[in-house]
Amino acid sequence: MLDNIPDTLTLAELQSVLQIGKNTALRLVHNDIITGHRIAGKWLFLKEDVVEFIKNS
Secondary structure (H helix, E strand, O other): OOOOOOOOOHHHHHHHOOEEEEEEEEHHHHHOOOOOOOEEEEEEHHHHHHHHHHHHO
């Protein structure tokens, strides 16, 4: 299903995979629904965290 996406995703890639907007993606992070890491001013998400979120949705 997600074989063609990288092991780490940017915020824009997360939005594309989940088909959600920026505000919704950030709300998921700030409410600890999906784990994100802010590195050098950019949000990064691990593929396994995204897969886990999709499974639990």
